Amino acid sequence: MLHAHERIAVPPETRFLLSAYYHRRLHGDMRVVENRRRLAEWIATDKTTKFRELHLDRAAYVRKAVEGPGSLGSVIGEAFREYAQRFGKPRWGDKRPSYIKHLEVMLRLFPDAQFVHLVRDGRDCVASLKEMPWYPHDVFHAISTWRETIDLGRWFAARLPAGTYYELRYEDLTADPEAELARLCGFLREDFDPAMCEPRQVATVAVPAHKVWHSNTHREITQARVGSWATRLAPWEIALCEWVLGDRLRSWGYQVEECERPSAEHLLAYHRVATRRWLAWRKRVARDRISRLREPGPLEAMLTSGQLASVTVPPPRAPSAALVDR
Structure with missing residues (x-):
């Protein structure tokens, strides 16, 4: 829907942003030309980054x-800006559910970012x-994922600057x-584009064909899938979901009937998974x-006027169309 907007480009999910950040000590100071070249070449050529799904000229991006x-x-950010320029658009976004755990990191890299x-x-x-064929975990992990996402979203919503974070159902x-x-x-400070209500018109570009689990985007x-959990989950899975997530579901306006307490075995399995996940996340944050005590070089992108202002660099007097942000 956002990619259908005449001014916004949102590519298929990528895999290089967080990896590049958390391995920044290995990549070195980006003020050094050769370090920029090595990082850009990794982004453009490594199979794990999914850069190929952007359909960009690799050499041009690296240059x-x-x-x-x-x-x-x-x-x-240059990779995403190149993607936006491919469609003649001045703004870009990136979609990945796991970013909810890294919003602070995202703002370190892109201080003028907005989160939806x-x-x-x-x-x-x-x-x-x-x-999902790509999801290797069990129902206990899936329940923990939703709970973490909701809790982190509400935590950030109360702390991020106004105009930075937006929630919708x-x-x-x-x-x-x-x-x-x-x-x-309105939140994005863009005019509404009716084309956003016809996302299937751009689905062949925005959604790779091999992602068959996103087939509904082409229609x-x-x-049709709202409330389909009632037939897709086993009774014990529904009971566990509603017992563990009940208060959060109700706070978002979802109806939750009174349910029986799940078995001790299922509750114990869930709490073990949830605790391990929480400890792993806290360890990564720590x-x-x-690492922040000794950064290898500057982090903030300097590709838009908003980003330049955040690092106290005056924007160019006559920016090109590619540099015009919102």
Whole structure:
């Protein structure tokens, strides 16, 4: 839907942003030309980055990253800017659900970023994750994922600067796309584009063909999957979801009937998984805090006027169209 907007480009999910950040000590100071070249070449050629799905000229991207500003965010952001320029658009986004755990990192790299958090009934999310060919975990992990996402979203919503974070419900979006997208455009400070209500028109570009689990993006907007958890989850899975997630589901307006307490075995399995996941996340945060004590070089992207202002660099007097942000 966002990619259908005349000014916004959102590529298929990539895999290089967080990896580049958390391995920044290995990549070195981006003020050094050769370090920019090595990082850009890794982004453009490594099979794990999914850069190939952007359908960009690799050599051209590497050249522009090398010639661009000497910061980690600039080298990373240049790939997305190239993607936006492919469609003649001035703004870009990136979609990856796991970013909710790294919003602080995202703001370190892109200080003028805006975040859109699309929330869906946790039971439908659990049912969906279980069926995904790329999801290797069990229902206990899936339940923990939704709970973490909701808790982190609310935590960031209370702390991020005004105009930075926006939440909306999947069910509301599919029920009344025009109204919800108009409100979203208001947050983004963009005019509403009716084409956003016809995402299937750009799905062949925005959604790689091999991602068959996104096949509904090629059709009319539908609510067919809303509430489908009732037939996709086993009774014990529904009971566990509603017992663990009940308060959070209700706070988002989802109906939760009174349910029986799940078995001790299932509750214990869930709490073990949830605790391990929480400890692993806290460990990663702690490691990053230590790394911040000695950064290898500048982090903030310097590709837009908003980014330049955040690092107290005056924007150019006559910026090219590619440098014009919102």
